[in-house]
Amino acid sequence: MRFFILWVAVCVHVGQSDVPIVSRWDVFSTKTLYRWAHDTTRPNPNSDYVISYNNGTCRAAHVNMVIRHGARFPTKGSIADVHELVEKLKRNKRIDLYPEIDSWVSPYHADLESMLNSEGVLEQSALGQRTYTRYQRLFDLNGDSASFVSTNKQRTKASANSFYNGAYNTSGGCLVRETECVNPLKKPLPSLIIDDHRLRYYDSCESFESETLNNKTNMAEFSNYETTADFINIIQSIKSNLGINESVGLNADDVYTLYDLCAYDQYTLNPNMPPVWCRLLSDAQREVLEYGQDIETWYENMYSQPINSVLACPLVRSMFEHLEASMNDSWNYNQTILDNRYKAAVFQFAHSETVATLMAALGLYKDTRPLLATNRAAMTNRLFKTSTLLPYSSNLAFVLYACDVNRNDVNSTRVFLLQLFVNERVVRIPGCSTDACPFEVVRQRYAGLINNCNIKDICDDDENDTSGASTIFINLTGGAFVFFLGSIIIIL
Ligand SMILES: *[C@@H]1O[C@H](CO)[C@@H](O)[C@H](O)[C@H]1NC(C)=O
Ligand SMILES: *[C@@H]1O[C@H](CO)[C@@H](O)[C@H](O)[C@H]1NC(C)=O
Ligand SMILES: *[C@@H]1O[C@H](CO)[C@@H](O)[C@H](O)[C@H]1NC(C)=O
Ligand SMILES: *[C@@H]1O[C@H](CO)[C@@H](O)[C@H](O)[C@H]1NC(C)=O
Ligand SMILES: *[C@@H]1O[C@H](CO)[C@@H](O)[C@H](O)[C@H]1NC(C)=O
Numbered sequence: 375m376r377f378f379i380l381w382v383a384v385c386v387h388v389g390q391s392d393v394p395i396v397s398r399w400d401v402f403s404t405k406t407l408y409r410w411a412h413d414t415t416r417p418n419p420n421s422d423y424v425i426s427y428n429n430g431t432c433r434a435a436h437v438n439m440v441i442r443h444g445a446r447f448p449t450k451g452s453i454a455d456v457h458e459l460v461e462k463l464k465r466n467k468r469i470d471l472y473p474e475i476d477s478w479v480s481p482y483h484a485d486l487e488s489m490l491n492s493e494g495v496l497e498q499s500a501l502g503q504r505t506y507t508r509y510q511r512l513f514d515l516n517g518d519s520a521s522f523v524s525t526n527k528q529r530t531k532a533s534a535n536s537f538y539n540g541a542y543n544t545s546g547g548c549l550v551r552e553t554e555c556v557n558p559l560k561k562p563l564p565s566l567i568i569d570d571h572r573l574r575y576y577d578s579c580e581s582f583e584s585e586t587l588n589n590k591t592n593m594a595e596f597s598n599y600e601t602t603a604d605f606i607n608i609i610q611s612i613k614s615n616l617g618i619n620e621s622v623g624l625n626a627d628d629v630y631t632l633y634d635l636c637a638y639d640q641y642t643l644n645p646n647m648p649p650v651w652c653r654l655l656s657d658a659q660r661e662v663l664e665y666g667q668d669i670e671t672w673y674e675n676m677y678s679q680p681i682n683s684v685l686a687c688p689l690v691r692s693m694f695e696h697l698e699a700s701m702n703d704s705w706n707y708n709q710t711i712l713d714n715r716y717k718a719a720v721f722q723f724a725h726s727e728t729v730a731t732l733m734a735a736l737g738l739y740k741d742t743r744p745l746l747a748t749n750r751a752a753m754t755n756r757l758f759k760t761s762t763l764l765p766y767s768s769n770l771a772f773v774l775y776a777c778d779v780n781r782n783d784v785n786s787t788r789v790f791l792l793q794l795f796v797n798e799r800v801v802r803i804p805g806c807s808t809d810a811c812p813f814e815v816v817r818q819r820y821a822g823l824i825n826n827c828n829i830k831d832i833c834d835d836d837e838n839d840t841s842g843a844s845t846i847f848i849n850l851t852g853g854a855f856v857f858f859l860g861s862i863i864i865i866l
Contacts, residue, residue: 396636396648401660403667404726405637406765407445408497412797414504422508422800425775425793425810432775432791432810434512436700437719438693439771440573441501442729442764443529444494444536445641448634450487455631456480456638462628468617474650475616481642490532493641497767498533502540504798509719509773516718517542522549523567523722525574530723533767534566537721571829573724575688576731579833586679596670598747600626604662612654626666633663665750668760672745675730676758686735687827689728694817694824696720697774701790701813726764733770735823737804738796739763763796771795775810792816 399410408414423434448456463475490498506513513520522538524530535549549566576582586592599605609624612632618624632651639649655663675682700717733739739757743749777789790813794803803811805819817824 395656396652397657399640400761401657401664402633402637402765403664403760404671404764404766405634406761407493407637407641408501408765408767408797411762411765414500417504417508417798419507419510422773422793422795423511425791427775427777427789427791427810430777430789432777432789434509434773435776435790436697436717436774437505437509437512437771438696438722438773439505439719439769440689440693440722440724440729440732441498441533441537441769442726442767443527443533443723444490444497444501445766446494446529447486447489447491447642448482448638450484452631452634453480453482453484453487455627456482456635459628459631459635462622462624463616463618466616466618466622471615471617472650472654478650482638488527488529490529490536491642494529494533494766495536498536499540501767501769502537503543505537506541506543508798512718513541516716518564519717520564520719520721521567521717522564523569523572523720525570525724525728526568527725530573530725531566531568534721534723537723538564572688572692573722573728575829576685576727579685579829580835581833582681582685584835585681587674589679592673592678593670595745595747596666596673599666599669602747604750605629605666608655608659608662611659615654630663630666633660662750664759664761665745665753668756668758669745669747671726671730671760671764672758675727676734677740677744681832682731683734683737684823684827684832686728686731687823687832688829689722689732690735690820691824691827693720693772694820697772697792697813698817700774701776701788726760726768729764729768729770733763733796736794736820738801768797769795770797774813 400406402410425432447453457480460475460478460480467475469476520541522534524534538549539545549563570577590597605626608629609626612618612629613620613622613624632654636649636652636655639645639651643649672678677683696717699715741753741757743753745753745756745758771794773793773795775791775793777791791810792803792813793810794801800809802809803816803819806815
C-alpha cells in the first residue's frame with residue numbers, strides 16, 4: 375500500500391498546484407478499496423491457526439466470517455447522480471479550465487449498475503487466498519466442509535465465487551447454484567446458500583426505517599453538516615477552480631458525488647494519474663467529506679438509536695449456533711472429524727449495512743461521544759471511521775480455537791477460545807481481558823441478544839409493543855447506553 379501511495383504522490387505533481395493532490399487514498403469512506411486502507415501482503419502460512427493459552431496449544435476449529443462484497447460499479451441512483459453532475463459541470467465551467475471534464479465519457483452503463491467489477495473480483499480472490507493461508511492447516515484437513523452463504527445480489531454472489539477461487543486456488547470455478555458452472559477441482563463444489571433473513575435483516579424493517587433511516591431528527595447532524603463553514607468552503611473552492619458562476623447552485627449531494635466519482639474512476643479505469651475529479655478536491659477537503667459520510671453511516675447503522683444495536687441479532691445468533699455446533703458435534707482432542715455435520719468455516723457475503731450493524735450489535739468501535747456536525751476536529755482520532763472499518767471487502771470473523779490443555783483427561787471440560795478479527799487483524803472482544811477469550815465469556819455477553827432475537831417484534835412499528843428492541847437492548851448493555859443516549863440528547 376505504501377508503495378502505491380508514493381507512486382500516486384509522484385504522478386500528481388503535474389496538477390495545478392505544487393502540493394500532491396491525492397497523497398492518501400484511505401479517505402473514501404465506503405467507496406475505499408480494501409487495499410487503499412489495509413495491508414494486503416500475503417500472510418505466513420498458518421499465521422492465525424495456532425495460539426497458546428495457559429501453556430497449552432489451541433488450534434483453529436472454526437472460522438465464521440462476514441464479508442462485505444468487493445468493489446462494485448456505482449448503483450443505478452449513483453450513476454444518475456454522476457451523469458447529472460458531469461452535465462452540470464460541463465454546462466457551467468469555464469471552457470479553458472480542466473478540459474478533461476469536457477472530454478470525459480462515462481464508463482458507467484446502466485446494465486452494469488451495482489455489479490462486482492474487476493477490482494472487486496481481485497479483492498475477493500486475494501482475500502480468499504489470504505484467509506486460506508492464515509488457517510491453512512484447518513482447510514487442508516477440512517476444506518470441503520466450508521459453507522458459503524450470500525445475499526441474493528449479483529455483487530455478493532460473485533464475491534463468494536471469487537473468494538472461493540482465491541481460497542482454493544482455482545480459476546473460473548463457481549459455487550453450485552450459479553449458472554455456467556465449471557468444476558476445475560474434480561470434486562464436489564460447495565453450494566452457495568442464499569439467505570437474506572440472516573444477512574439482510576434490515577430490509578423492510580419498519581421500525582428501523584421509522585426510528586432511524588427516515589427519522590429527520592435522527593439524521594439532523596448529517597444534514598446540518600453541509601451548512602458548516604468547512605463544507606461551504608469546499609463548494610466555493612470547486613466553483614472557483616472551475617470558474618463556475620456564483621448563481622449556479624452546487625449542493626451537498628453534488629459534492630459527495632464528485633468525491634465518489636474520484637474513487638469510481640480510479641478503480642474502474644486504473645488511469646496513470648488520478649482522475650480529474652480527484653484534482654478538484656484536496657486531501658484536507660476529502661477528510662471533511664469523509665467525516666460527513668461517517669456521520670451519515672453512524673446515524674443510519676451505529677449507536678444512534680437502540681434498534682441499530684439489536685438489528686443484527688439473526689446474524690449474531692447464527693454465528694454462535696455454528697460456533698457451538700462445531701464444538702459440540704464434531705471436534706475431539708485427536709482432531710478427528712467425527713461426523714459430517716462439522717463445518718470448518720462459514721463464509722457469509724453481504725453488505726456494508728450488514729457489517730456495520732453487526733459491529734453495533736457486538737459493541738465495537740463505540741466512541742465516547744457521538745459524531746456531530748460540529749465536532750470533527752475533536753473526533754480526529756475516533757474509533758468509528760468508515761474508510762478503515764467498512765471499505766469494499768471489509769470483513770469480520772469469529773474464530774473458534776480448541777485447546778488441548780487436558781488432552782489426557784477424558785473427563786475434563788474442553789477449553790474453547792474465541793478471537794475476533796476485523797479486516798484480518800485481531801480485535802479485543804468487549805468484556806474480555808485477553809484477545810483470546812473463553813468461549814463461554816463471549817457467549818454470555820451476547821446471550822440477551824441471541825436468546826431474545828425475534829426480528830418480527832424488533833421490526834414491528836407498533837409503538838405500544840414493548841417486547842421488541844428496547845427490552846432486548848436493556849438486557850444487553852443496560853446503564854451504559856442509557857447514559858450514552860442521555861448525553862446525545864443533552865448535546866442536541
Ligand atoms: C505454565 O507452566 C509453568 C512452568 O511449567 C507453570 O509454572 C505455570 O503454573 C503453568 N501455567 C498454567 C496456567 O498452567
Ligand atoms: C495455484 O495453482 C497454479 C496452477 O494451477 C499453480 O501453478 C500455483 O503454484 C498454485 N499456487 C498455490 C499457492 O498453490
Ligand atoms: C427519532 O430520533 C430522535 C433522536 O434520536 C428520537 O428521540 C426519536 O425517538 C426518533 N423517532 C422515532 C419515531 O423513533
Ligand atoms: C453570472 O450570472 C449572472 C446572472 O445569470 C449574469 O448576469 C452574469 O453575467 C454571469 N457572470 C458570468 C461571469 O458569466
Ligand atoms: C472419568 O469419569 C468416570 C465416571 O465418573 C470414571 O469412572 C473414570 O475413572 C474417569 N476417568 C478418569 C481418567 O479420570
